[in-house]
Amino acid sequence: TMSSQTPVDVFPAANPHGLRILGQANRLFIVTLDGEDLLLIDQHAAHERVLYERLKTAEKSHEKQLLLVPKNVEIGQNLNKVLLEYTDDLHRLGFEWQDFGGTVLLRAVPLVELKVPAEQFFTAILEELSEAAGVRALAEREDYLLYTLACKTAIKDGDILTMAEMTKLVNDLFALPNYQTCPHGRPIITYLGRDELAKRFKR
Amino acid sequence: TMSSQTPVDVFPAANPHGLRILGQANRLFIVTLDGEDLLLIDQHAAHERVLYERLKTAEKSHEKQLLLVPKNVEIGQNLNKVLLEYTDDLHRLGFEWQDFGGTVLLRAVPLVELKVPAEQFFTAILEELSEAAGVRALAEREDYLLYTLACKTAIKDGDILTMAEMTKLVNDLFALPNYQTCPHGRPIITYLGRDELAKRFKR
Missing domain, CATH: 3.30.1370.100 (MutL, C-terminal domain, regulatory subdomain)
Incomplete structure (x- = not known):
């Protein structure tokens, strides 16, 4: 029956940070699952944060x-x-x-x-x-x-990303302690929780 | 570069109705892309609509x-x-x-x-x-x-679906003229548009 199957053959493997990357939406967001919750990642803001931290490190080590x-x-x-x-x-x-x-x-x-x-x-x-x-x-x-x-x-709004590119970016981002906001303070990630979504379906 | 690649090797094939199924969230929603927009489908409400229409047909033909x-x-x-x-x-x-x-x-x-x-x-x-x-x-x-x-x-809220089951359900649903609401009038699908999502990221 439908309820007894585990979709192990279906989803991409979880990355080291436990997120499952589903795909890209609007050439702007990486759509992931954090557990069972939908988590969207702003591709440009995420890459800005990753590059900013990398540049700070490079500056210190004169790369x-x-x-x-x-x-x-x-x-x-x-x-x-x-x-x-x-x-x-x-x-x-x-x-x-x-x-x-x-x-x-x-x-x-x-x-x-x-x-x-x-x-x-x-x-x-x-x-x-x-x-x-x-x-x-x-x-x-x-x-x-x-x-x-x-x-x-940084990659831009409008850039199409492959699954490999999304995986790398998400892994790089979540390895940082400050993965939640871009260097200028804008949010990088947003959760679409069960309750919020259920409301839209008048559940 | 990131911007020039087409992720043909990444996403599941589009179904006959042009939707790309990304996965399942909260054991409640089928997460799809309609073009580049995120479209969520309530799995229980969708199956109710499909079964309801099938039963009406079966009734008429005495199956x-x-x-x-x-x-x-x-x-x-x-x-x-x-x-x-x-x-x-x-x-x-x-x-x-x-x-x-x-x-x-x-x-x-x-x-x-x-x-x-x-x-x-x-x-x-x-x-x-x-x-x-x-x-x-x-x-x-x-x-x-x-x-x-x-x-x-109908499949229930909480049932885990395989990609094959999701594909079948979505194909069955979108073959119906009244795929937007369940028999009791609740919404089956909801769009998460680019503008709405961008607002959450303070873009």
């Missing part, structure tokens, strides 16, 4: 990736000012360059998976920082930089 | 299943009164018996998948009907009987 071929990047006078202001922070994160005044020869970038060419990534970070002119306190500035890097490299 | 060995059922005087009152309705549904006054020899039952022995099913139906003493109008009475049969034989 970076050298470019095989250094890249000439035209950044212009405005972004050159930003570059000078943030030189120490950018070095600490893993960026390395020679400055020719308005043009730089980019030699290394942080140890993150780039979604765009390194020179485009470098410019995007500088542009982002140029909009944070008001941020002066060092701790705040460092945090802003880490967050900007995480945001620029 | 029944003969018992290999007729069963003696002690029903007592109260249920015997119910049996006499509902004789025509019960015959039409596929029940057949010889009445010895308080004891019947049960020979046939409707063409439904029984979850309990036939004699126990027969008694349960009579007991249910004895509580509907106020129902007198023929159409209303017939409907009550069909609904009672559907309810008694």
Whole structure:
């Protein structure tokens, strides 16, 4: 009968944190089961948190990736000012360059998976920082930089994920103590509890 | 990169009605994707609707299943009164018996998948009907009987379903024109839309 079968052959294996990943919805959420409860995970916010924590670790251990071929990047006078202001922070994160005044020869970038060419990534970070002119306190500035890097490299709303990618992301996220909110405080996960759902069915 | 892959190797195949079944939550809901939207299906209400429609069809075509060995059922005087009152309705549904006054020899039952022995099913139906003493109008009475049969034989809240069972139920349900509500008007399906979910993540 229907009640006596255990669907062991049906569901993906539970990950180390006890969640079963069912799939992706709206190209935005990872749909999981936590026990029998539905748990949704915001893919972008989750990846931001994972990358942010990874960058903090990389910064502490001075991890970076050298470019095989250094890249000439035209950044212009405005972004050159930003570059000078943030030189120490950018070095600490893993960026390395020679400055020719308005043009730089980019030699290394942080140890993150780039979604765009390194020179485009470098410019995007500088542009982002140029909009944070008001941020002066060092701790705040460092945090802003880490967050900007995480945001620029995280998977986006709209990205289609494979089961393998979802599994990796969920495992990475739940290995962190602060898996519940993104670096800016937005929720990463939401439960759809039995009682709430039952109400919709007028049970 | 994450954005360019199509998870064709990941999700169960879509059923004929375009839904992708992801799994079961709370032993109560079938979790599906309708396009990219989350759609939950109440397993008990869905099966009630499917069985109700099947019984209506069976009634019209006089379908029944003969018992290999007729069963003696002690029903007592109260249920015997119910049996006499509902004789025509019960015959039409596929029940057949010889009445010895308080004891019947049960020979046939409707063409439904029984979850309990036939004699126990027969008694349960009579007991249910004895509580509907106020129902007198023929159409209303017939409907009550069909609904009672559907309810008694439907999968329940708490039943664990395999992917095959979920697929069959969803296919059966969405083949019906009235798949949205159970025979008593409760919702069978509920959408969890992108906007509603995004709000929970303060997007």
